[in-house]
Amino acid sequence: MLPLIEAMTAAVHQVQSCSICGNLGGNDPCEICSDPLRDRTTICLVEDVADLWALERSHAFRGLYHVLGGTLSALEGVRPTDLRIDQLIDRLKEGSVKEVILALNATVEGQTTAHYVAERLAPSAVAITKLAHGLPVGGELDYLDDGTLTAALNARRKSA
């Protein structure tokens, strides 16, 4: 057995960010992006990898993901160019994606970002939907139980 410290360094080296969706994993593209059984017409937009994993654990979603890498915040100095929004727009240009689900947290930052992304995606021909309300105000996805997540996904609606 490797000494712990070596094992940990090895683990750090093995984890890489998926160049398509931003997920973390052992491979690039990640297991999800390279899985032929996933539905390639739907992309679920999440703030961070923790939210992606929360949705994966719930087994409620069989499409692809896009990790934004945060939320807009003028006060924290996070601007649109700091997020992976342009990468998302590029992914849509390829044409097979029909729906983007905005699965951002119900916080002010999450909802502002969702609104902003919806605005930016408006020129593309994809349907933009939002997780249904009924998520607790200020609620963060990775704290929600699977049932709540599944219900929110199934009841998603067209983004205003």
Place this chain on the structure above:
Amino acid sequence: MLNVVRSLAPVAGDTRGQLVVGQISLTNFRNYHDVRLNIAATPVVLTGANGSGKTNLLEAISLLVPGRGLRRAALRELQNQKSSEPWAIAVDLSTPYGALHIGTGSDPETGDGDRRIVHIDGKNVRGQNALAEHMAMAWITPDMDRVLAEGPSARRKLLDRLVYGFDPAHNGRVHRYEKALRERLRILREGPADAAWLKALEDEMAQTGVAIAAARRHMVQQLRTGIATTTSAFPRADLELKGLAEEALENQPALLVEDSLREALARTRGDDAQSGTCVCGPHRSDLVVIHRLKQCPADLCSTGEQKALLIALMLAHVRILTSIRQMPPIFLLDDIAAHLDDIRRASLFEELRTLGTQAWLTGTDTEPFASLLPHAQHGVVEFGQVIWL
């Protein structure tokens, strides 16, 4: 006037379920090291010298509802300065819906003085809002004496706190709104502004802003009813809610008001960027309070009249809380005797008994409470100890 006091309904009997702090234990909280008090349902009168710990005890009780308590203190201030053991408050509560144990304090595991943990019946609950499900509370403190004269911002905060007493989600709304407002101002100030980003923030402001305005309107309507249904010796107040969204909701559906607020925000971007403030929205609203008999706005009333108006408002609040929650809230009245004449004081005591609320009243002297004492528990506070008489 005295006749009016005497003709009040008899003290509520056993028919109505009460909300009662039956036991409270304080550990390393402010000037209390280790104190346990057993209390009955009747009003509690606490007297004692300046600095003995009366307000501290009331503050401890006020932490049994979400928020930062009646002093709005930073959590670190609550820790007893002579002890490094974490502060804690534990309460046995009896409610119309059953008995309940509530504990709150700084987190002994993380030692994090900035976060308070909440236990309900031994279980750690996430966030504080669960407290509001079991508890109902109102308070009057000397800090509030001039609140009606201090200007729109103080009155608006008072109103928001009353709304919060009914609807814990209100605090979240106000918080969201203010956050979006600050974000918007920052973007406007830093320029060049990203229009889509501003639009997203203004949308959040419009949505939460109208929800805030609607909740305030509802509250004011309730308060008017609460004021109308009393025969006490306290002056009647006429209430008026001033604000773009609040007034528009009078005769327009919420979605239309949202649109107008959104438009108004988009229109004032230039002005706001220059002035560094946001000129329209519910953060500008005001609760106008008018002494009905004198037809005089509260800010022009005497100190005693203002206090009487404030107490009248809080009594109306307690009355409607009682009817909506189906239990009288715990009512904390800190330093209450100051500024009240004999008639008003008698009327207040009578009303507290009628409401059936477990009221906690403090003062330095015993004399002002003389007429209440036969119906109350009287404790003398001394150096962080309470001696029951």
